[in-house]
Amino acid sequence: xQEVTQIPAALSVPEGENLVLNxxxxxxxxxxxxxxxxxxxxxxxxxxxxxxxxxxxxxGRLNASLDKSSGRSTLYIAASQPGDSATYLCAANxxxxxxxxxxxxxxxxxx
Amino acid sequence: KAGVxxxxxxLIKTRGQQVTLSCSxxxxxxxxxxxxxxxxxxxxxxxxxxxxxxxNKGNFPGRFSGRQFSNSRSExxxxxxxxxxxxxxxxxxSFDRTYNSPLHFGNGTRLTVT
Numbered sequence: 320x321q322e323v324t325q326i327p328a329a330l331s332v333p334e335g336e337n338l339v340l341n342x343x344x345x346x347x348x349x350x351x352x353x354x355x356x357x358x359x360x361x362x363x364x365x366x367x368x369x370x371x372x373x374x375x376x377x378x379g380r381l382n383a384s385l386d387k388s389s390g391r392s393t394l395y396i397a398a399s400q401p402g403d404s405a406t407y408l409c410a411a412n413x414x415x416x417x418x419x420x421x422x423x424x425x426x427x428x429x430x
Numbered sequence: 431k432a433g434v435x436x437x438x439x440x441l442i443k444t445r446g447q448q449v450t451l452s453c454s455x456x457x458x459x460x461x462x463x464x465x466x467x468x469x470x471x472x473x474x475x476x477x478x479x480x481x482x483x484x485x486n487k488g489n490f491p492g493r494f495s496g497r498q499f500s501n502s503r504s505e506x507x508x509x510x511x512x513x514x515x516x517x518x519x520x521x522x523x524s525f526d527r528t529y530n531s532p533l534h535f536g537n538g539t540r541l542t543v544t
Contacts, residue, residue, distance in 0.1 A: 362434070362537040370529050415478055415480070420465075
């Protein structure tokens with residue numbers, strides 16, 4: 320059974336800092352690893368999807384890496400902004416679209 | 431392109447009643463999956479439908495059921511509601527079930543059971 324863990328659970332940083340969010344998973348037989356953000360009271364917004372054969376994906380200030388052998392993924396956010404404040408969730412996809420989510424990292428970027 | 435639409439946004443029901451939630455996927459998307467989000471358990475997978483067939487089911491009791499129509503729209507039903515069913519129910523759609531097809535989520539239906 321897949322288990323996904325995210326560390327830290329909460330993070331507060333000043334604007335402009337570069338930061339790294341961590342995600343670990345126990346079953347490396349994944350189709351892909353997806354990162355989402357969730358704003359309060361809203362659904363999830365897809366940020367990045369890394370296929371199992373890939374090592375990283377980039378979108379703007381976001382970069383996600385995947386190391387299947389160690390069961391880890393990281394989300395790197397460059398030059399953080401107050402608008403980046405949200406909960407960030409990673410999810411491992413082991414079959415079809417049956418995602419197993421981590422508990423999330425609640426990020427606050429202070430002006 | 432319109433996103434994933436879920437209706438209604440909010441529901442208040444009484445224990446023992448049943449409820450039906452609706453989800454309209456992004457146009458052209460054929461896979462629809464449902465997730466339950468609670469403060470204690472986080473996001474948990476309920477089930478996935480593709481081409482009107484349930485493809486995967488999470489570890490939830492039989493009171494939770496769903497279906498998908500030929501136009502890919504989906505509904506989920508919860509019968510004999512319990513207090514613990516209070517949650518945000520999220521629907522997600524994707525183009526297909528391949529490894530490079532990301533999920534797109536709706537804003538959810540907030541169900542409160544009293």
